Amino acid sequence: MTDIASSTVRISARPETAKRDIGIKRRYAAERRFRFYGMAAISTGLFFLALLLWTVISNGYTAFQQTTITLPIEFTEKVVDPKGERATDGKVLLTANYPLLVRDALVKQLGLDASKRPQVKQATDMISASSRTLLRDLVVADPSIIGKTVPVTLLAEANIDSAFKGQIDLKVDESKRKVKDQQVTWMNQLAEAGVLKKSFNTGIFTFGASSRPEAAGVGVAALGSFYMMLIVLVLSLPIGVAASIYLEEFAPKNRLTDLIEVNINNLAAVPSIVYGLLGLAVFINFAGMPRSAAVVGGFVLTLMTLPTIIIATRAALKAVPPSIRAAALGLGASKMQTIFHHVLPLAMPGILTGTIIGLAHALGETAPLLLIGMVAFVVDYPGSPMEPSTALPVQIYMWANEAERAFVERTSGAIIILLIFLVVMNLGAILLRRRFERRW
Amino acid sequence: MSTSLLLLFIVVIGFIAYFAGRARSLALSGGKLSNLHSLPGYHGSYVAIWAMLPAALVLGAWLITAPVYIDGSTRATLPDTVQSQGPAAVQLALGQVKSVAGGLLRLSGEELAALESGAANLRATLASKGVALAGEGEPYMIAAAKHFNAMTATNLWLKSAVVLLIAIVGGIYAIRNVAARFRARNQVERVILGSLIVASSIAILTTVGIVASMLSEAGRFFTMVSPFEFFFGTVWDPRFAAAGSGGASGQFGLIPLLAGTLYIAFVAMLFAVPIGLFAAIYMAEYASPRLRSTAKPLLEVLAGIPTIVYGFFALVTVGPFLRDISAQLNGLVTGDYQNFIQAQSVLTAGIVMGIMLIPFVSSLSDDIITQVPRALRDGSLGLGATRSETVKKVILPAALPGIVGALLLTASRAVGETMIVVLAAGVAARMQINPFEPMTTVTVKIVNQLTGDLEFTSPQTLVAFALGITLFVITLGLNIYALYIVRKYREQYE
Numbered sequence: 001m002t003d004i005a006s007s008t009v010r011i012s013a014r015p016e017t018a019k020r021d022i023g024i025k026r027r028y029a030a031e032r033r034f035r036f037y038g039m040a041a042i043s044t045g046l047f048f049l050a051l052l053l054w055t056v057i058s059n060g061y062t063a064f065q066q067t068t069i070t071l072p073i074e075f076t077e078k079v080v081d082p083k084g085e086r087a088t089d090g091k092v093l094l095t096a097n098y099p100l101l102v103r104d105a106l107v108k109q110l111g112l113d114a115s116k117r118p119q120v121k122q123a124t125d126m127i128s129a130s131s132r133t134l135l136r137d138l139v140v141a142d143p144s145i146i147g148k149t150v151p152v153t154l155l156a157e158a159n160i161d162s163a164f165k166g167q168i169d170l171k172v173d174e175s176k177r178k179v180k181d182q183q184v185t186w187m188n189q190l191a192e193a194g195v196l197k198k199s200f201n202t203g204i205f206t207f208g209a210s211s212r213p214e215a216a217g218v219g220v221a222a223l224g225s226f227y228m229m230l231i232v233l234v235l236s237l238p239i240g241v242a243a244s245i246y247l248e249e250f251a252p253k254n255r256l257t258d259l260i261e262v263n264i265n266n267l268a269a270v271p272s273i274v275y276g277l278l279g280l281a282v283f284i285n286f287a288g289m290p291r292s293a294a295v296v297g298g299f300v301l302t303l304m305t306l307p308t309i310i311i312a313t314r315a316a317l318k319a320v321p322p323s324i325r326a327a328a329l330g331l332g333a334s335k336m337q338t339i340f341h342h343v344l345p346l347a348m349p350g351i352l353t354g355t356i357i358g359l360a361h362a363l364g365e366t367a368p369l370l371l372i373g374m375v376a377f378v379v380d381y382p383g384s385p386m387e388p389s390t391a392l393p394v395q396i397y398m399w400a401n402e403a404e405r406a407f408v409e410r411t412s413g414a415i416i417i418l419l420i421f422l423v424v425m426n427l428g429a430i431l432l433r434r435r436f437e438r439r440w
Numbered sequence: 441m442s443t444s445l446l447l448l449f450i451v452v453i454g455f456i457a458y459f460a461g462r463a464r465s466l467a468l469s470g471g472k473l474s475n476l477h478s479l480p481g482y483h484g485s486y487v488a489i490w491a492m493l494p495a496a497l498v499l500g501a502w503l504i505t506a507p508v509y510i511d512g513s514t515r516a517t518l519p520d521t522v523q524s525q526g527p528a529a530v531q532l533a534l535g536q537v538k539s540v541a542g543g544l545l546r547l548s549g550e551e552l553a554a555l556e557s558g559a560a561n562l563r564a565t566l567a568s569k570g571v572a573l574a575g576e577g578e579p580y581m582i583a584a585a586k587h588f589n590a591m592t593a594t595n596l597w598l599k600s601a602v603v604l605l606i607a608i609v610g611g612i613y614a615i616r617n618v619a620a621r622f623r624a625r626n627q628v629e630r631v632i633l634g635s636l637i638v639a640s641s642i643a644i645l646t647t648v649g650i651v652a653s654m655l656s657e658a659g660r661f662f663t664m665v666s667p668f669e670f671f672f673g674t675v676w677d678p679r680f681a682a683a684g685s686g687g688a689s690g691q692f693g694l695i696p697l698l699a700g701t702l703y704i705a706f707v708a709m710l711f712a713v714p715i716g717l718f719a720a721i722y723m724a725e726y727a728s729p730r731l732r733s734t735a736k737p738l739l740e741v742l743a744g745i746p747t748i749v750y751g752f753f754a755l756v757t758v759g760p761f762l763r764d765i766s767a768q769l770n771g772l773v774t775g776d777y778q779n780f781i782q783a784q785s786v787l788t789a790g791i792v793m794g795i796m797l798i799p800f801v802s803s804l805s806d807d808i809i810t811q812v813p814r815a816l817r818d819g820s821l822g823l824g825a826t827r828s829e830t831v832k833k834v835i836l837p838a839a840l841p842g843i844v845g846a847l848l849l850t851a852s853r854a855v856g857e858t859m860i861v862v863l864a865a866g867v868a869a870r871m872q873i874n875p876f877e878p879m880t881t882v883t884v885k886i887v888n889q890l891t892g893d894l895e896f897t898s899p900q901t902l903v904a905f906a907l908g909i910t911l912f913v914i915t916l917g918l919n920i921y922a923l924y925i926v927r928k929y930r931e932q933y934e
Contacts, residue, residue, distance in 0.1 A: 027826055030828055034827075034831070035726055035828070038723075041715045042739070045719055045739050049738060049742055052745065052749070055753055055757045242639035243642065246636035263643055265919075266647075266920065269849065270915060271856025273858045274911065274912050277650075277653070282649050282653050306646070310643070334625065336629040336632060336633070360744065365746070366747065367747075367883070370890075371890045373891075397859070400752050408756060411752060415749050418749075419745070422745075422746070
């Protein structure tokens with residue numbers, strides 16, 4: 001009302017421009033502001049997406065490279081098997097003092113005086129402690145190596161790795177960083193000799209959990225995730241499709257089916273951690289299944305994925321036009337035959353798209369797995385889904401809690417691997433939809 | 441015969457039954473398929489179902505009941521001295537008997553005789569075979585273990601015989617039923633329909649499982665800690681009491697956790713709602729189809745990123761950034777370079793969770809805004825309103841109930857979110873209103889209480905289920921109300 005009142009006042013003051021002045025300038029300014037807010041909102045969202053991806057990639061791409069040191073290791077019998085008992089006692093080869101071999105080779109390479117203990121210690125600290133198992137496995141696999149000198153590629157210790165990648169600020173006072181000046185000198189000396197170099201890090205794909213960043217990888221966790229995805233796929237696809245067929249095609253419209261429907265919609269929105277509690281109470285405490293096993297994780301994720309698949313499948317079934325059903329029924333097919341022979345194949349692309357999206361969601365889920373004990377320090381590949389295992393996102397969670405710089409790099413590297421899996425799955429879903437989806 | 445081998449046998453019998461049924465119906469048709477009521481495949485399936493389904497059901501029931509029966513029977517053979525010590529002692533003895541039983545199977549005849557005459561020590565003998573016994577063995581255990589072994593052996597062959605017999609009898613019965621006018625298809629379809637119903641009831645079972653498991657465990661918790669203390673307590677301090685000290689088991693006050701949860705969710709919504717809503721309005725009303733078809737999927741990528749990645753983002757980027765910038769600001773204003781925002785804080789968790797929620801708000805609101813009928817828009821524009829006026833005065837009021845529903849759904853997600861708050865919000869349970877300080881949430885405490893070794897009898901573990909049911913009720917309430925609003929709103933324009 002006040003607008004009208006004020007404009008009448010103006011009309012009386014300047015009658016010749018009265019029709020024009022309806023606050024158009026102000027209103028257009030408001031319009032522009034409004035548009036700007038919208039643009040700003042979208043840009044903010046996209047900015048955060050870019051920032052998130054940039055954080056992960058800039059921190060993580062170096063994880064796919066690893067500094068290695070190739071040394072000619074002399075497998076002297078004196079060290080590996082001093083008493084010559086390896087033919088009778090198998091334990092000799094397992095417990096031999098392999099770090100000594102590394103030390104000798106490094107001292108020789110750098111031309112150090114072996115009697116200066118602190119200096120030698122500093123030098124051997126440059127090489128990962130995982131070299132013990134590496135050499136042991138070499139010797140156990142082929143005992144004839146003893147007595148020969150073989151070039152072996154060893155992992156550099158995590159701090160040397162970071163320093164060589166230029167991630168450690170060498171201007172900081174020596175006492176405040178983990179890499180000493182002497183070690184840097186040796187590092188450069190080795191690099192010039194071509195002994196120390198960066199190479200593609202296959203370890204991050206194959207290793208298991210380790211407290212040493214350079215020997216830690218996601219291989220074991222990825223296998224656990226693979227087991228779980230297999231279980232989720234095998235269980236949730238048939239159950240989900242069967243449930244949707246019943247609800248969409250057969251169920252009478254009554255209070256019970258109404259209840260089931262509301263129920264499924266709600267289950268899709270239940271926090272994932274609640275499914276973890278369910279798994280803990282029902283599968284582990286009540287049914288006595290093993291803790292930390294991929295099979296329990298698979299069951300929990302199945303229950304979590306089911307609502308997603310059911311909702312997608314019902315939409316796909318709904319999209320099949322009634323004429324198809326009418327034609328099949330008209331030719332004498334039973335209702336069951338109509339659905340299984342005609343409707344279901346036509347709805348399949350939509351169902352599979354929904355399933356892949358559900359699986360991708362399950363692959364990135366962490367919280368319920370924490371509760372059923374999959375936060376385990378698993379070093380060896382699980383042989384079956386019943387054995388203790390861990391999962392890719394849980395491995396990321398465990399590494400994120402580690403303080404070392406090298407673990408930040410590994411965590412980002414693992415996130416990149418996880419995101420690549422998700423991108424591939426989602427692209428697959430999109431392609432499937434583009435390729436097979438029919439509009440009626 | 442092991443269970444998996446038995447299952448394999450049942451499947452093989454099923455296969456044979458299928459082909460037998462098919463062959464018989466073909467033979468009965470006399471070379472003309474139209475003589476049959478159902479296709480031969482249905483006759484085959486009918487016979488196979490009769491061969492496999494009852495046998496599999498009996499096998500399942502057997503596997504569940506037999507161990508209970510054997511345990512009960514073995515328990516009855518234990519001497520009265522053990523029986524009188526109460527159920528816990530009996531259970532302990534039973535466990536020992538079972539490990540003795542496992543060990544007896546590895547002994548030779550002479551060793552067994554030596555054991556029975558008392559000449560050899562039970563524990564030592566078993567240890568030499570690689571079976572560790574928890575306590576010193578008692579003589580009665582050998583008899584009970586022998587009884588257990590005999591029962592197990594009988595059970596094994598009886599199970600195999602009964603199950604295979606049922607499979608074969610079922611197959612033969614069904615084959616005798618096969619006739620030219622026999623309605624095999626209808627029978628098979630009835631079984632298929634039954635399995636569809638079973639599959640759709642799993643959704644109900646999941647809900648029942650969630651509610652029942654939470655209620656029973658939370659019920660056990662409330663026998664130790666009174667519900668009043670839990671729901672209205674203001675101190676969260678679940679000390680792990682020393683064994684046997686009983687009473688002093690810590691305080692389990694829900695209020696600080698709930699306050700943290702709601703505070704962080706509120707900050708997240710404060711961040712996500714304006715951005716998401718404006719993005720949705722722009723995409724629905726202004727954006728060219730090209731911009732829309734690139735920006736919308738890109739924003740939705742944010743929803744597909746696992747929450748653990750957001751947690752990591754908060755941990756290494758947002759938290760340190762806020763901490764450093766607050767130190768700089770403080771330095772500029774007061775000269776004292778002391779950060780006033782903690783790296784782990786309500787603000788950090790809220791902002792990062794807000795980023796995660798943007799696509800939820802924008803997608804849901806976008807759907808609702810585009811559902812507002814064209815006529816309303818055209819009417820408003822035709823009367824001379826600008827686009828923004830149309831949005832503000834016509835579209836938003838019309839879409840308001842739907843948007844409120846969408847925001848409630850988003851809020852329920854914020855309340856139930858776990859990984860971001862685990863990494864970004866901190867673990868200190870306290871009540872305060874400074875968003876720059878860490879607070880903790882219900883979900884963080886569920887994770888904290890349940891990681892590591894747990895025993896299902898201590899209140900420290902069981903409290904997680906009480907927290908879980910609280911969380912479930914809150915999110916369920918929000919969801920039901922939101923879905924109700926969205927549904928009601930959708931009907932309006934149809």
